[in-house]
Each structure stands twice: as C-alpha cells, then as structure tokens.
Amino acid sequence: xxxxxxxxxxxxxxxxxxxxxxxxxxxxxxxxxxxxxxxxxxxxxxxxxxxxxxxxxxxxxxxxxxxxxxxxxxxxxxxxxxxxxxxxxxxxxxxxxxxxxxxxxxxxxxxxxxxxxxxxxxxxxxxxxxxxxxxxxxxxxxxxx
Amino acid sequence: xxxxxxxxxxxxxxxxxxxxxxxxxxxxxxxxxxxxxxxxxxxxxxxxxxxxxxxxxxxxxxxxxxxxxxxxxxxxxxxxxxxxxxxxxxxxxxxxxxxxxxxxxxxxxxxxxxxxxxxxxxxxxxxxxxxxxxxxxxxxxxxxxxxxxxxxxxxxxxxxxxxxxxxxxxxxxxxxxxxxxxxxxxxxxxxxxxxxxxxxxxxxxxxxxxxxxxxxxxxxxxxxxxxxxxxxxxxxxxxxxxxxxxxxxxxxxxxxxxxxxxxxxxxxxxxxxxxxxxxxxxxxxxxxxxxxxxxxxxxxxxxxxxxxxxxxxxxxxxxxxxxxxxxxxxxxxxxxxxxxxxxxxxxxxxxxxxxxxxxxxxxxxxxxxxxxxxxxxxxxxxxxxxxxxxxxxxxxxxxxxxxxxxxxxxxxx
Ligand code: HEM
Ligand code: HEM
Numbered sequence: 001x002x003x004x005x006x007x008x009x010x011x012x013x014x015x016x017x018x019x020x021x022x023x024x025x026x027x028x029x030x031x032x033x034x035x036x037x038x039x040x041x042x043x044x045x046x047x048x049x050x051x052x053x054x055x056x057x058x059x060x061x062x063x064x065x066x067x068x069x070x071x072x073x074x075x076x077x078x079x080x081x082x083x084x085x086x087x088x089x090x091x092x093x094x095x096x097x098x099x100x101x102x103x104x105x106x107x108x109x110x111x112x113x114x115x116x117x118x119x120x121x122x123x124x125x126x127x128x129x130x131x132x133x134x135x136x137x138x139x140x141x142x143x144x145x
Numbered sequence: 146x147x148x149x150x151x152x153x154x155x156x157x158x159x160x161x162x163x164x165x166x167x168x169x170x171x172x173x174x175x176x177x178x179x180x181x182x183x184x185x186x187x188x189x190x191x192x193x194x195x196x197x198x199x200x201x202x203x204x205x206x207x208x209x210x211x212x213x214x215x216x217x218x219x220x221x222x223x224x225x226x227x228x229x230x231x232x233x234x235x236x237x238x239x240x241x242x243x244x245x246x247x248x249x250x251x252x253x254x255x256x257x258x259x260x261x262x263x264x265x266x267x268x269x270x271x272x273x274x275x276x277x278x279x280x281x282x283x284x285x286x287x288x289x290x291x292x293x294x295x296x297x298x299x300x301x302x303x304x305x306x307x308x309x310x311x312x313x314x315x316x317x318x319x320x321x322x323x324x325x326x327x328x329x330x331x332x333x334x335x336x337x338x339x340x341x342x343x344x345x346x347x348x349x350x351x352x353x354x355x356x357x358x359x360x361x362x363x364x365x366x367x368x369x370x371x372x373x374x375x376x377x378x379x380x381x382x383x384x385x386x387x388x389x390x391x392x393x394x395x396x397x398x399x400x401x402x403x404x405x406x407x408x409x410x411x412x413x414x415x416x417x418x419x420x421x422x423x424x425x426x427x428x429x430x431x432x433x434x435x436x437x438x439x440x441x442x443x444x445x446x447x448x449x450x451x452x453x454x455x456x457x458x459x460x461x462x463x464x465x466x467x468x469x470x471x472x473x474x475x476x477x478x479x480x481x482x483x484x485x486x487x488x489x490x491x492x493x494x495x496x497x498x499x500x501x502x503x504x505x506x507x508x509x510x511x512x513x514x515x516x517x518x519x520x521x522x523x524x525x526x527x528x529x530x531x532x533x534x535x536x537x538x539x540x541x542x543x544x545x546x547x548x549x550x551x552x553x554x555x556x557x558x
Binding site for chain 2: 003008016017025027033037052073078089093099100109
C-alpha cells in the first residue's frame with residue numbers, strides 16, 4: 001500500500017511539474033501542445049481504432065490455422081507504416097540538403113511490406129503442410145491401406 | 146473523559162478523512178438509456194484481451210519509456226547544463242550511443258503502444274463512466290497518459306522525418322515537458338494497477354485455456370517481430386555495419402557532402418557569403434590578450450587529427466576524420482590554461498538557437514577537441530562549417546558549432 005501511495009503521489013507531483021514547467025517555458029506554446037495532445041488522442045481512439053477493429057473483425061473470417069500468423073503480419077505492417085509513411089510522403093525533404101531523407105522511401109516501404117506479406121504466405125503454407133502431416137500420422141493404423 | 150472513537154484528533158486529519166470519503170462516495174449511475182453503441186455490454190468479443198496481456202505489454206512499455214526518458218533527459222541536461230551537472234569528454238561515443246538508443250527505443254515502442262492500447266480499448270467504454278470522484282480522476286490521468294504517450298511517439302517520428310508542419314509547437318520544448326507528463330502519468334498508472342499486474346504476471350492460478358495461451362503468445366510474437374523489423378530497418382543510421390539494411394532510416398551515414406550527413410546547411414543558416422569572404426578572421430579573446438587569425442595563420446599552427454562522430458540529436462551518427470588546430474592550443478595562445486578554461490564558441494550566424502555553444506574545461510583541455518579545418522583530408526565543405534568548425538568528443542551535433550567566427554575564453558592564466 002505504501003509503495004502504491006508513493007507511486008501515485010510521486011506521479012501526481014511529476015505531472016504538476018510538467019504542467020508548471022510547460023506554462024513557464026517561453027519556448028512552449030501551451031495551446032499548440034494541448035491541441036496536439038487532443039488530436040493524437042482523438043485520432044488514435046476514434047479513427048485509428050475503428051480501422052484496427054475493422055481489420056481485426058475481417059481477420060476472424062480467415063481459417064484459424066492462419067489467423068495468428070496473419071494477425072502478426074497485420075501488426076507488423078501497421079507499425080512499419082507508421083514509421084515509414086512520414087518518410088515516404090517526403091514533406092521533410094529539403095531543396096538545399098540532399099543528405100536529408102536521401103533514400104527512395106516509398107519504394108522501400110512497399111518492399112518491406114511485400115517482404116512481410118511473402119514471409120506470412122510462406123508461414124501459412126508451411127503450417128498448412130505441418131497440420132496436414134499431423135492429421136496423416138494421427139490417423140489410426142487400421143485405416144491405412 | 147472518554148472520547149468518542151470518531152472524534153477527530155486534529156482538525157487536519159478530519160478534513161483529509163472527509164475529503165477521502167467524499168472522493169470515494171459512489172456517484173449516481175447515469176441513465177441506462179445512455180448505454181449505447183460501444184458502451185453496451187459484450188461489444189468487444191476478442192478473447193485475446195486479458196489483464197495478463199495488458200500487463201506484459203505494460204511492463205515492456207514501462208521499460209521502453211524509462212529508457213527514452215533517461216536518455217532524453219540526459220540529452221536535455223547536456224544541452225542546458227544546470228550547475229550541478231557534469232558531462233565527461235570520454236568515452237568519445239557515449240552520447241552517440243545514448244541518443245541512438247533514445248530514438249531506436251522510441252521507434253521500437255510504436256507497436257508496443259499500439260498493441261497495449263488495443264488490449265485495453267474496451268475499458269474506455271466501461272460502465273458507469275465514473276463510479277466516484279476518485280475513479281473519475283484516475284480515468285482522467287489515464288487519458289493524459291495515453292495522450293502524452295501518443296504525443297511523444299508521434300512527435301518523435303515526425304521530428305526525425307523532419308516534417309514539422311503538423312506540430313503547432315517547438316518540438317524540443319513540447320516533447321520535453323510532455324515527457325515529464327507521461328512519466329508522471331506512468332507512475333500513477335503503475336501505482337493504480339500494481340496488484341493487478343502482480344496477480345496477472347504470477348503463474349496463473351487457473352491455467353488459461355491452451356488455445357488462448359497460444360494466441361496470446363502469438364500476438365506478443367507479432368509485436369516483437371514488428372519492433373524488431375522497425376529496428377532492423379532504421380538503426381543502421383547510427384550503427385554503421387547495419388547501414389545497408391536501413392531502408393527506412395531518415396539518414397544514411399555515408400550520404401552527404403564529403404561522405405557525411407549535414408543537419409543545417411550554410412544557405413539555411415544564412416552564412417554563405419560571410420563564410421566564403423576572403424577577409425575571414427577567427428577572433429580569439431582571452432584574459433591576457435586577443436588574437437585574430439586568418440586561414441593561413443590557422444594552418445601554420447600545429448595540426449592534429451581526430452576520428453570523431455557527428456552524433457545528431459535526431460539519432461543518426463557518422464564518423465569523420467577531422468584535422469585542425471587544438472582548441473586548447475588556441476586557448477593557450479591567448480594566455481589561459483586550457484584545463485581550467487571555459488570557451489564560448491560563436492558562429493558567423495547572426496541569430497538562431499544554435500549559433501553559439503559553451504565548451505567546458507574537460508573539453509577545452511582534451512587533445513581531441515579541435516577547431517577543424519579539414520574533413521577527410523580536404524578543406525571542410527561549406528555545409529560542414531568552412532572555414533572552421535568545432536569538433537569535440539562525446540557531444541551532440543548541435544553543440545559542434547560550425548562557421549566559427551569568435552572564441553571567447555573565460556579562465557585563469
Ligand atoms: C506508456 C505506457 C502505458 C500506457 C499508455 C498504458 C495505458 C493503459 C490504459 C489506457 C489502460 C486502460 C485503462 C485502465 O484500466 O486504467 C491500461 C490498463 C492497464 N495497464 Fe497500462 N499503460 C501503460 C503502461 C503500463 C505499465 C508500465 C503497466 C505495468 C507495469 C501497465 C499495466 C496495466 C494493467 C495491469 C492494466 C489493467 C488491464 C486490465 O485489467 O485488463 N500499463 N493501461
Ligand atoms: C518514436 C519515439 C521518439 C523519438 C523518435 C524521439 C526523438 C527525440 C529527439 C529527436 C530528441 C532530440 C530533441 C532535440 O534535442 O532537438 C528527443 C529528445 C527527448 N526525448 Fe524523445 N523521442 C521519442 C520518444 C520519447 C519518449 C517515449 C520519451 C519519454 C518517455 C522521450 C523523451 C525525450 C526527452 C526528455 C528529450 C529531451 C528533450 C530536450 O532536450 O529538451 N522521447 N527525442
């Protein structure tokens with residue numbers, strides 16, 4: 001109980017420090033920070049989660065054999081896209097600095113996603129074979145010719 | 146006289162007790178008619194979600210955010226050192242490691258946060274929305290934690306992609322204070338859920354159904370694979386041998402003028418004309434005398450070589466072979482003891498946040514701290530700071546001032 005009370009009290013102090021610090025820091029535009037906090041929260045909890053839940057629901061229709069592989073692939077693809085899309089969109093490129101974002105990110109992102117898809121397909125096929133083999137060997141001996 | 150057991154001993158304790166009771170008093174339940182859409186019971190059916198999953202992802206996130214906070218705070222202190230702070234010049238590549246770790250860990254926690262928020266999403270719609278004032282406060286702090294965590298990852302990703310337009314604030318300052326907010330929220334969150342975490346991570350009393358266990362492990366495997374793939378495709382921006390795999394890294398350690406990336410160009414800093422002016426002079430002012438040196442005079446001083454990285458705050462780094470004059474030699478030239486002097490190094494830039502930096506005595510006296518004139522044997526490219534730039538061990542790139550115009554030494558003879 002002491003530990004928990006300490007964690008909660010300490011956490012509240014740090015949050016108060018954050019608010020106080022942000023309000024007194026001349027470099028912080030509190031309105032901008034607040035707006036961005038709200039935007040990422042709403043963007044995630046409404047827009048992003050709606051998409052994720054729709055994809056998740058679609059995944060329940062694939063055969064159970066492949067489902068967890070496909071789910072892992074979807075997670076990987078989504079995460080890589082979050083990191084790679086801002087690069088692929090290329091708004092950070094700079095006319096006078098070729099060392100900023102020097103790679104063809106759109107092409108690279110597609111290549112990584114295709115590699116994920118390929119690996120997933122392979123894993124599904126291997127698993128299907130393994131399941132088929134297991135069924136074969138589990139069949140009672142008298143059934144065999 | 147016998148006191149009634151409820152009689153308060155002191156006034157303050159009574160107030161606190163009353164406050165606690167008030168916070169925990171059940172609030173009236175809202176009308177059931179409002180319980181619609183996702184608020185209806187049984188709307189979220191995935192059997193994958195469990196307290197065990199939320200706890201496992203939580204622990205991983207706690208570690209990742211802890212690493213990010215420690216390394217980020219370190220970076221902040223190096224750039225804005227308070228009196229008590231001390232940062233050594235060795236090991237040469239320590240900052241390169243800590244800031245590389247900051248960005249790599251932050252990027253790797255993207256799938257962790259995504260999976261964690263999915264795993265607890267139904268709790269957003271728990272009914273009643275608030276059981277008591279205390280419960281409402283706890284939910285508000287959870288909301289702050291989620292917003293702050295998303296803020297840090299999204300702003301971090303946007304920053305290293307150099308896409309500043311969607312952020313209506315100065316990145317460094319916003320990211321810094323929101324990091325404190327997130328860590329505070331995290332401590333409260335751990336305090337609230339500690340017993341649940343302990344119970345969920347202990348060997349389960351009732352073993353979970355075999356299929357559920359397999360599914361949960363497969364999900365965790367997927368999250369780990371996602372983190373691993375992100376790391377593999379980005380970390381080559383600071384770990385040279387993995388550069389070939391870094392297809393999603395914002396920088397390539399070999400790409401740039403003279404084979405080294407550039408953060409701020411001469412044109413961007415508005416110093417092209419001044420840097421190329423043949424009348425260029427480096428002014429060094431000390432406690433005893435001042436000197437002004439043109440490029441030829443700088444080249445006549447003893448030249449030294451240093452293989453040192455540029456370690457950017459944005460998490461990339463690349464090593465260059467620099468040649469030039471030791472900062473310590475220039476400090477000695479104006480009559481100060483390098484090991485006991487602090488140098489203010491100023492750029493030709495007229496304004497800007499990073500136009501000058503302070504070099505503390507550990508660095509001034511270090512033989513590897515140079516006013517570099519050459520990179521890879523050639524005169525510096527103008528975007529690397531021609532005619533002269535600072536290069537010192539174990540410092541963020543923003544403190545390696547380019548296009549040096551003036552060095553002011555505060556120290557003892
Ligand atoms: C950035 C870090 C984290 C975020 C954004 C986050 C977010 C959340 C949210 C939104 C909830 C649901 C609301 C609630 O029940 O309060 C939750 C629940 C929970 N979290 Fe976290 N969390 C984080 C870190 C952690 C850590 C470090 C731990 C444990 C060490 C943890 C353990 C839990 C547990 C046990 C639950 C309850 C799950 C259940 O009962 O089903 N979380 N988290
Ligand atoms: C994708 C994830 C992240 C990325 C890409 C990222 C990137 C960065 C960058 C580029 C800086 C340097 C800013 C500068 O000095 O100009 C920085 C600083 C910092 N970061 Fe992060 N970050 C991420 C996540 C986090 C997280 C999760 C935390 C804390 C829990 C955090 C806390 C900090 C702190 C305290 C600083 C110091 C800011 C200052 O110097 O004032 N970051 N981060």
